[in-house]
Amino acid sequence: MNTRTRIISVALWCSTFVLAGRAVPLAHAAPAAAPEPRTLSSGDVELALPLGLQADAAFIPKDNPLSKAKIELGRMLYFDGRLSADGNVPCAGCHNPYHGYADPEAFSPGVGFKRGGRNSPTVTNRLFSAEQFWDGRAADLEAQAHGPVTNPVEMALPSHDVAVSRIATVKGYPPLFEKAFGDPKVTMARIAQAIASFERTVLSGDSAWDRWQAGDKQALSPQQIRGFDLFRGKATCETCHVSFNFSDEGYHNLGVGWDAATGTMKDKGRADVTKAARDEGAFKTPTLRDIVLSAPYMHDGSEATLEEVVQFYDRGGNPNPNLDPKIKPLGLSASEQADLVAFMQALTGRNTQPHPLASRDLPR
Numbered sequence: 487m488n489t490r491t492r493i494i495s496v497a498l499w500c501s502t503f504v505l506a507g508r509a510v511p512l513a514h515a516a517p518a519a520a521p522e523p524r525t526l527s528s529g530d531v532e533l534a535l536p537l538g539l540q541a542d543a544a545f546i547p548k549d550n551p552l553s554k555a556k557i558e559l560g561r562m563l564y565f566d567g568r569l570s571a572d573g574n575v576p577c578a579g580c581h582n583p584y585h586g587y588a589d590p591e592a593f594s595p596g597v598g599f600k601r602g603g604r605n606s607p608t609v610t611n612r613l614f615s616a617e618q619f620w621d622g623r624a625a626d627l628e629a630q631a632h633g634p635v636t637n638p639v640e641m642a643l644p645s646h647d648v649a650v651s652r653i654a655t656v657k658g659y660p661p662l663f664e665k666a667f668g669d670p671k672v673t674m675a676r677i678a679q680a681i682a683s684f685e686r687t688v689l690s691g692d693s694a695w696d697r698w699q700a701g702d703k704q705a706l707s708p709q710q711i712r713g714f715d716l717f718r719g720k721a722t723c724e725t726c727h728v729s730f731n732f733s734d735e736g737y738h739n740l741g742v743g744w745d746a747a748t749g750t751m752k753d754k755g756r757a758d759v760t761k762a763a764r765d766e767g768a769f770k771t772p773t774l775r776d777i778v779l780s781a782p783y784m785h786d787g788s789e790a791t792l793e794e795v796v797q798f799y800d801r802g803g804n805p806n807p808n809l810d811p812k813i814k815p816l817g818l819s820a821s822e823q824a825d826l827v828a829f830m831q832a833l834t835g836r837n838t839q840p841h842p843l844a845s846r847d848l849p850r
């Protein structure tokens with residue numbers, strides 16, 4: 487179990503913060519002297535952010551402010567299998583609270599045990615990203631939530647109209663839409679807005695590392711502190727896994743999925759969106775918060791453990807024509823590699839939505 491102590495405070499540790507998908511340099515980020523409460527105000531919601539998360543880096547579209555009613559409705563829809571063809575594959579089927587809001591399989595089974603070619607990323611801390619998916623093809627969480635419902639290897643409904651009528655015919659749902667949107671009409675846009683609002687409350691912070699940043703010098707072991715120094719220094723991880731959510735919200739080619747025999751990328755990644763050859767094999771930098779919980783790793787789930795991930799970086803990724811210039815062999819000793827893993831273990835936090843909703847708690 488994770489330590490679930492509630493300390494609300496501020497921890498600024500790095501030179502950039504992320505706003506709506508862009509890394510913005512800060513003139514100076516002072517270490518937190520006096521802890522202060524961090525709350526995010528949106529609509530009728532005052533969201534208490536766990537220690538270490540920054541309210542000013544949140545991304546919430548103007549036309550979908552948070553509301554208590556939308557979050558509660560979205561939570562139900564997120565755990566409701568009736569949004570899938572066979573009734574058994576809710577969003578949580580592949581983004582499971584008990585697996586760091588991700589999935590323990592490299593490729594998650596959808597309806598009929600069909601599988602796609604990408605690993606389920608975590609839904610945790612999506613509040614701090616605009617663009618979603620490994621290739622960033624969805625502009626926000628609202629756009630993202632439309633996808634899985636009709637994706638044949640995920641929830642596999644024939645159309646959004648079918649999704650709408652499924653939800654509208656459950657007697658308990660229209661009154662919840664009325665509370666959230668002012669009238670009982672069920673639409674796909676409203677379903678997506680409610681789910682996105684719930685997702686923005688799935689937050690992880692207050693990890694050992696956050697408490698150490700806030701001044702608790704016992705929170706990290708000496709090995710974890712050495713790992714953090716390597717992360718910022720020799721191992722250069724921080725050049726991409728930057729700021730409090732450990733992501734520059736950018737896209738990089740590490741060579742994951744490169745097939746040296748044929749000289750091709752199995753998955754074109756960001757290039758599917760930009761159509762630019764230089765983006766072939768580039769994928770979004772994922773957050774590293776709660777990272778021990780969401781194995782396996784990378785967009786194709788090809789690395790089973792954090793030890794394997796560190797070995798992959800140590801050898802300089804998979805060289806290919808588009809390899810990011812920041813990826814180079816690191817020359818880390820075995821003990822330095824272990825230090826880096828120990829550091830990442832210190833990023834497991836207190837999740838604000840720790841439990842799934844049981845089907846008996848869903849509207850009927």
Ligand code: HEC
Nearest residue numbers: 576577580594595596604605606607618619620631634640
């Ligand atoms: C069958 C498994 C499956 C189901 C069901 C599923 N997802 Fe996903 N989800 C994935 C995979 C795989 C990806 C990555 C796909 C890609 O990047 O192209 C993904 C990506 C995402 C992302 C992007 C995260 C990021 O960091 O970019 C979010 C958010 C998300 N899903 C939310 C949802 C929601 C909401 C639902 C329900 C409406 C849902 N998912 C249903 C497998 C699933």
Ligand code: HEC
Nearest residue numbers: 721723726738742769770771772783784785795799810812
């Ligand atoms: C050039 C930017 C860059 C650098 C430097 C970098 N990363 Fe990454 N990291 C990424 C990207 C992009 C991905 C996803 C790549 C993919 O799946 O193709 C990733 C994936 C990961 C993952 C898997 C996350 C998941 O949810 O699957 C871990 C763990 C990780 N990096 C840790 C590290 C560590 C430790 C270092 C330093 C040794 C490091 N990274 C250096 C950009 C970078």
